Structures are given as C-alpha cells and as structure tokens.
Amino acid sequence: MRLIAILALVAGPAQAEKIFVSNEKGNTITVLDGATHEVIHTIEGMQRPRGITASPDGKFLYVCASDDNLVKVYDTATYEELPSLPSGPDPELFVLHPSGNPLYIANEDDNIVTVVDVNTRQVLAEVPVGVEPEGMGVHPDGSIVVNTSETTNMAHMIDTATYEIVANVLVDSRPRFAQYDSDGSHLYVSAEIGGTVSVIDTAKNEIVHKITFDVPGVLPEALQPVGVRLTPDDSKIYVALGPSNRVAVVNGETWEVEEYLLVGQRVWQLGFSPDSKFLYTTNGNSNDISIIDVATNEVVKSVPVGEQPWGVVAVQ
Amino acid sequence: MRKTVAFAALVAFGQPALAQEIVAAVIRVDKPGPLPISRLDLMPDDLGFAGGTLGTADNATTGGFMGQTFTTLEVRATPETAEAEMQKLLDAGVRFIVTLADADTTVRLANMGGLVFNAADTSDRLRGADCRANLLHVAPSDAMMTDALAQFLMWKRWDEWFLIEGSHPEDTALADAYRRAATKFGAKITDSRVFEDSGGARRTDSGHVQVQAQMPAFTQRAAAHDIVVAADHAGVFADWLPFHTWDARPVAGSAGLTPANWHPAHEAWGATQWQTRFERQSGRFARDQDFQVWMALRALGEAATRTNSTDPQVLEDYIRSDAFQLAAFKGQALSFRDWDGQLRQPILLASGNVVASVSPQSEYLHQTSQMDTLGIDRAETECRMEGR
Incomplete structure (x- = not known):
C-alpha cells in the first residue's frame, strides 16, 4: 500500500489527465489516459455504478454505486478504495458543492435529496422533493442546488444554507439533467421524454426558452436529451440525445442548434477534459466513449470501455 | 375502513373549499368465475386499486408543489351493482372514473356519463364499433x-x-x-x-x-x-x-x-423506480391493471400540473389535446389517439422471468408515430363517435 503511494508521489508533478467512466452493467470504472485515450486501468468491486464526479482538486473520485446503496470513493492516483459515503437508497446522480463539500445526492426511490458531508461522512440533511429525483446541478456560487424530478417534472431550487426549496419550475417530461452556465444566470434542464432543454432565467426562476431538436431521418421520439455541458465561456452547449446517437451543439447566445454530431449508441452523459479541449460522451449501447474535439466539433475517436458506460469525469 | 374513507370524501364533495382538489374513482367490477390454471396468477385482493394508491401518492407529491390535492375513491362492485355504484359517484360529482371491468360492463358505465378510463378490458370492439366519446383506454387493445x-x-x-x-x-x-x-x-x-x-x-x-x-x-x-x-x-x-x-x-x-403492458421484470426507462415504489407500498409485484390505473390517474395529475387547474373540463381538454404527454416508463411520450381514445404505447414481450423484447420493433415505421404501427390506425377504425 505504502509502496503504491510513494510511486504515485514520484510520478506526482507529471500526473497526467485521466478519464474515469462508470460502466453500469460492467460494475466497473474504466480509467483512460487523457493524452493517449488508452485504457490504463479498470476499477472493480461495485454494483451498478452510474453518477460519477471528482473533487475540485481532482484527487478523489465519487461514484454512485446504485445497487450497493452507497457512494464509493477512490483515490484517483492510486485507485485505492477509500471509506464509502452514505447515500440513501438507489443513488443515481449527484453534484459536489463548488468548494468540494458537501455532496448532494438524488435518491430516486425515496423522493429525497440526501446531503452528505464528504469529510465526516455524515448525512447533513434529507430534502423532500418531487417523484423520482434524478438530475442535480449546483449554482457556481454554491448558494443553490437544483434537483429535477422525473415524474413530477420540476426543477426544485434548494437553498444550500437552509435546505429549503425556494422555487419550483415546471419543465417538460422526465427531466434528467441540470446544468448552470458559468455565472449562474441561466440553468439548462434537459427533458428526456419531452424532447427539450429548458433555459431557465435563475433571477426570475422562469423558463425563457426551450431548445428543441430535429434531425432529418431520425424519429422525433428518439431525440431524447439527457446530458448537458457548457464550454467554460458559455459559447457552446452540448446536449446528448440518447437513442438518436447524436450530440447536439447549441449556440450559447442564440440557443439555436448548430450541428448534430454522430457518436455511439444511446449517448447519455458528457464530460469535458480539464482543459475543455475535448468532450467525452458515454454511449451505453455500443460500450464505448466518443471523443469530440471542442474547437472543431469533430468526433475524433471512439474508445471501447466496459459494459453500458453511464457517466464520465476527467481529472488532471 | 375503506368505506369510511369513501363516505367521508363523498360528504365533502361540492364544497367550495375543495376547489383545488381533484377527485377520481376506481371502480372494479368482479365477476365470479373459475380460478386460473396457476395459483401464481390468483387475483390479488387489491388488484388495480394498489396502482391507484401509488398514482394518487405520486400526484399528491407533485400536487404539494402546486397547491393541488388528489383524492381517489375505491369502489368494488359486481356486474349487478356496477351501475348503481357508478350513479352514486356521478351524483356526488365525481367526473373521472377509472374502470376495471369487462367490455359490456365498461360500455354500460360509460353510457352513464363522466370521463371513463378503461384500465382493464382489451377487446377491439370497445375501441371500434362500441366506442364512446367519453371513454378513453389506458389498457392496450388486443x-x-x-x-x-x-x-x-x-x-x-x-x-x-x-x-x-x-x-x-x-x-x-x-x-x-x-x-x-x-x-x-x-x-x-x-x-x-x-x-x-x-x-x-x-x-x-x-x-x-x-x-x-x-x-x-x-x-x-x-x-x-x-x-x-x-x-x-x-x-x-x-x-x-x-x-x-x-x-x-x-x-x-x-x-x-x-x-x-407491464411486467414485474420490466426495468428499462426508469421502470425499476416504479416497481420499487409499488412493491414497497403493496408487498407484491404489479400487474397490468395496477400499472394501467396508475397511468389513468397520472394522466389526470399531469393535466392538473400542466394546466395549473383543477377544472374537470380544462383537464379533459388537455388530456385529449396534442400537448398531452404521459411519461410511463416506456421510453417515449404516450398520448391518446383522437380516433378511438386509445392510449398509444409500446408493448412488452415477456418470456417467463424477463422482458425479452419491446415492440414496436425499430424496423416498422409510421408516418405519424411508430407506436401507431401497433393496433387500429386512423384509416381503419370502426369508431364513429357521436358529438366529437
């Protein structure tokens, strides 16, 4: 154990970018080298990993092990498993406070959001929300955490100081994911069955626009928005469109779709490389990730990972 | 206990204080008959009602954010008492009725009024020659x-x-x-x-x-x-x-x-969450009728949320409109066909303990909705609805 730690320290300054992919069916995390995009390691020992994120310093990896009813924690350098966090039953997605603590977890089965201190591993609060909470987003200043509930069809804005819901915004059917822009003035909420991404003005908590999708030759019902990511300058919004096997590139100012990129099958979640030059997509039905060059919007490569990749996070 | 609840709710009808309440009823008409071949298929006592309880609970959670409350009455009847029970509900002002009955009884009840959701009978004639303008079908057709x-x-x-x-x-x-x-x-x-x-x-x-x-x-x-x-x-x-x-x-x-239409092993499109909620509530696996009553009540709840209204006419108009979308763990938005009141929905193909496939198969295309490759399409319907 100590040896590994020393080795990691030796490699310290040159620690390269790593990409972590949760494989829902494979019960594994695939680790890829960020430079070569080659698989360098597989973490095992969890059941049904879905949501995946990393601490702001990139040192810790958090994974929703849904069938273990736990959040598993790993050292991103050594892949050592650290003590797990309590999550409430069936955790699917979560989001870390920008400071790195606490963790806000959506518990699909219990209509609650569980708030967990990642250091003390204590549950700080359970916030009742709508039916089937799923998507989680956090305002860049950390004041508000948003949860989307898939059967209630709302975005619930939760005050992170009081754990009270301060606003509810009705969106389209089965909201899956919530993502703020860089200054938190807008919140983007994807609706898988509704087929839209709602743009919410966070000052007024009102929907100001709905982004819709249309790909010639693709059945409209296959255009199911799930994962949403914005470039750091908010100029481009990427939306994963599920069984249509496409990622939409949306203009961050006009909210017009500019391009549809063909990726792998049933694309759900997205994650940027730490320098935001690449976007990684998890393609659940083709067991691979696609790598998009953000500057050119070209799909440059696909890399096989484990079975039914679900989420992705990259760390430096 | 159940009777008491029903009575209390009936007494409360018509009071202006309940303006934000949406009241529905589930009426199950049980016929005596031989028991099924397998004891695994024996009818649970709360068949259908259990799906109603879950639907009402889901609606109530959402309603909590909207200032809306949902009440669902449970009525057990026989083919002989069904019409009298239905009349009691209509007299009490209940507009939305979910039926678990055979084709003939369903038609008799629909003839009496209200907006009726057929949550059990699959016969094609109920969507064809015997269709009714006030009858919607959440159960799929044969x-x-x-x-x-x-x-x-x-x-x-x-x-x-x-x-x-x-x-x-x-x-x-x-x-x-x-x-x-x-x-x-x-x-x-x-x-x-x-x-x-x-x-x-x-x-x-x-x-x-x-x-x-x-x-x-x-x-x-x-x-x-x-x-x-x-x-x-x-x-x-x-x-x-x-x-x-x-x-x-x-x-x-x-x-x-x-x-x-449903199977306890169905897990795709978030269905596991529904199964878990249902099983925790009812202590058994869900059947088609449970899922179908849930869908009927969720259709009401969805209409109430989207229209921010509890006015029965507003809800019915919305349910029948193009804007209506029901998310029901089938991977796409479900809606009612305007030609026969049938909810279009994918169908599971179950083999024993697993769901082997789901139709429509992707190779079968349709000009409006792929789901319309299943069942009676607009051009071939025998349904002629008076007054619609």
Whole structure:
C-alpha cells in the first residue's frame, strides 16, 4: 500500500489527465489516459455504478454505486478504495458543492435529496422533493442546488444554507439533467421524454426558452436529451440525445442548434477534459466513449470501455 | 375502513373549499368465475386499486408543489351493482372514473356519463364499433398486443403460425386479432384449431398427468409451422402448451412469449423506480391493471400540473389535446389517439422471468408515430363517435 503511494508521489508533478467512466452493467470504472485515450486501468468491486464526479482538486473520485446503496470513493492516483459515503437508497446522480463539500445526492426511490458531508461522512440533511429525483446541478456560487424530478417534472431550487426549496419550475417530461452556465444566470434542464432543454432565467426562476431538436431521418421520439455541458465561456452547449446517437451543439447566445454530431449508441452523459479541449460522451449501447474535439466539433475517436458506460469525469 | 374513507370524501364533495382538489374513482367490477390454471396468477385482493394508491401518492407529491390535492375513491362492485355504484359517484360529482371491468360492463358505465378510463378490458370492439366519446383506454387493445407479437415474430422470420384459440367469445376475438396481425405483417397461419372449454376446475391435484397425455394429442399432425400462437383470453389451456406440443416448436401469445403492458421484470426507462415504489407500498409485484390505473390517474395529475387547474373540463381538454404527454416508463411520450381514445404505447414481450423484447420493433415505421404501427390506425377504425 505504502509502496503504491510513494510511486504515485514520484510520478506526482507529471500526473497526467485521466478519464474515469462508470460502466453500469460492467460494475466497473474504466480509467483512460487523457493524452493517449488508452485504457490504463479498470476499477472493480461495485454494483451498478452510474453518477460519477471528482473533487475540485481532482484527487478523489465519487461514484454512485446504485445497487450497493452507497457512494464509493477512490483515490484517483492510486485507485485505492477509500471509506464509502452514505447515500440513501438507489443513488443515481449527484453534484459536489463548488468548494468540494458537501455532496448532494438524488435518491430516486425515496423522493429525497440526501446531503452528505464528504469529510465526516455524515448525512447533513434529507430534502423532500418531487417523484423520482434524478438530475442535480449546483449554482457556481454554491448558494443553490437544483434537483429535477422525473415524474413530477420540476426543477426544485434548494437553498444550500437552509435546505429549503425556494422555487419550483415546471419543465417538460422526465427531466434528467441540470446544468448552470458559468455565472449562474441561466440553468439548462434537459427533458428526456419531452424532447427539450429548458433555459431557465435563475433571477426570475422562469423558463425563457426551450431548445428543441430535429434531425432529418431520425424519429422525433428518439431525440431524447439527457446530458448537458457548457464550454467554460458559455459559447457552446452540448446536449446528448440518447437513442438518436447524436450530440447536439447549441449556440450559447442564440440557443439555436448548430450541428448534430454522430457518436455511439444511446449517448447519455458528457464530460469535458480539464482543459475543455475535448468532450467525452458515454454511449451505453455500443460500450464505448466518443471523443469530440471542442474547437472543431469533430468526433475524433471512439474508445471501447466496459459494459453500458453511464457517466464520465476527467481529472488532471 | 375503506368505506369510511369513501363516505367521508363523498360528504365533502361540492364544497367550495375543495376547489383545488381533484377527485377520481376506481371502480372494479368482479365477476365470479373459475380460478386460473396457476395459483401464481390468483387475483390479488387489491388488484388495480394498489396502482391507484401509488398514482394518487405520486400526484399528491407533485400536487404539494402546486397547491393541488388528489383524492381517489375505491369502489368494488359486481356486474349487478356496477351501475348503481357508478350513479352514486356521478351524483356526488365525481367526473373521472377509472374502470376495471369487462367490455359490456365498461360500455354500460360509460353510457352513464363522466370521463371513463378503461384500465382493464382489451377487446377491439370497445375501441371500434362500441366506442364512446367519453371513454378513453389506458389498457392496450388486443390488436396492439397481437401486432406487437407479430412484429417480433416477423423480425425473427417465424412467419408460419399454428393458431390455437379458445372457445369463449373473447378468445375468438383475440384469434381474430391474430389473424388480422398475420395479414398486416405478412405471416401465414398454416393451421388453426379450437380448444373447447369443457368446463370444470382448471386447477386439480396432479392435473398435469392428464394434460401430459392430452396436449400432445391435441397438437398432433398440424401443418408445418414455425411457432404455436395461442389465443386464450379466458385462460383455459395456453399455460399448458409449452413443452406439451407434439412438434418441438416454441409457443407465443397467451403463453410462452407473451405480449403485456407491464411486467414485474420490466426495468428499462426508469421502470425499476416504479416497481420499487409499488412493491414497497403493496408487498407484491404489479400487474397490468395496477400499472394501467396508475397511468389513468397520472394522466389526470399531469393535466392538473400542466394546466395549473383543477377544472374537470380544462383537464379533459388537455388530456385529449396534442400537448398531452404521459411519461410511463416506456421510453417515449404516450398520448391518446383522437380516433378511438386509445392510449398509444409500446408493448412488452415477456418470456417467463424477463422482458425479452419491446415492440414496436425499430424496423416498422409510421408516418405519424411508430407506436401507431401497433393496433387500429386512423384509416381503419370502426369508431364513429357521436358529438366529437
């Protein structure tokens, strides 16, 4: 154990970018080298990993092990498993406070959001929300955490100081994911069955626009928005469109779709490389990730990972 | 207990304080009849009602954010008492009625008024010649289920069918739906037989001894076929077909690979969450009727949320509109067909403990919705709704 730690320290300054992919069916995390995009390691020992994120310093990896009813924690350098966090039953997605603590977890089965201190591993609060909470987003200043509930069809804005819901915004059917822009003035909420991404003005908590999708030759019902990511300058919004096997590139100012990129099958979640030059997509039905060059919007490569990749996070 | 609740709610009707309350009723009309072949299929006492309880709870959670409350009354009736019970509900001002009844009873109840959600009967005539303007169907039709199976069999290139149908009228109607599906998708029914219901108990101690001798003989010397398709709505014989056919052929339809609207093993599109909620609440697996009552009540809840209204007319108009979308763990938005009031929905194909496939199969396309490749399409409907 100590040896590994020393080795990691030796490699310290040159620690390269790593990409972590949760494989829902494979019960594994695939680790890829960020430079070569080659698989360098597989973490095992969890059941049904879905949501995946990393601490702001990139040192810790958090994974929703849904069938273990736990959040598993790993050292991103050594892949050592650290003590797990309590999550409430069936955790699917979560989001870390920008400071790195606490963790806000959506518990699909219990209509609650569980708030967990990642250091003390204590549950700080359970916030009742709508039916089937799923998507989680956090305002860049950390004041508000948003949860989307898939059967209630709302975005619930939760005050992170009081754990009270301060606003509810009705969106389209089965909201899956919530993502703020860089200054938190807008919140983007994807609706898988509704087929839209709602743009919410966070000052007024009102929907100001709905982004819709249309790909010639693709059945409209296959255009199911799930994962949403914005470039750091908010100029481009990427939306994963599920069984249509496409990622939409949306203009961050006009909210017009500019391009549809063909990726792998049933694309759900997205994650940027730490320098935001690449976007990684998890393609659940083709067991691979696609790598998009953000500057050119070209799909440059696909890399096989484990079975039914679900989420992705990259760390430096 | 249940009676008390119903009475209290009835007393409260019509008071202005309840303006934000949405009241619905689930009426289950039980007919005496023989028990099913398998004791695994015995009817749970809370069949359908349990789905209603979950639907009401889900609506209430959402309603909590909207300032809306939901009340669902449970009514048990027989074919003789059904109309009187329905009249009580209508007199009390209940507009939304979910029925778990056979085709004839459903029509009789719909004739009395209200907006009726059929959550049990699958017969095509209820969506065709016997349709009603105030009758919506959350239960899929026989035609949808037979088309769902036919698409899969054609995808497998199993296009020669040996059709075995029961002797009850509903069996004949189901067999007609299979004949229609065969024509629609290009399968051939190479042989067909009628299995006569000789009456008596369907479950007996060591009943398998006779069955093992009877079924092979019954299916002997059939014309060449890829698969046996059973049309056994009444549940008399189909469960005994697999492994007892003369020829080594798989069985589909009322046994074997079975089209269903719901299945306890269905996990796709977030369905696991629904299953877990239901099982925790009811202590058993959900059946089609449970899911269908849930869908009917969720349709009401969805309309109330989207319109921010509890006005029954506003809710009904919304449910029938193009804007209506029901998310019900089938991977796409469900909506009601305007030509016959049928909820368009994908159909599961279950084989034992797993969901083997889901139709529509992706190869079958349609100009409006792929789900309309299942069942009776606009151009072929026999439904002529007065006043709509």
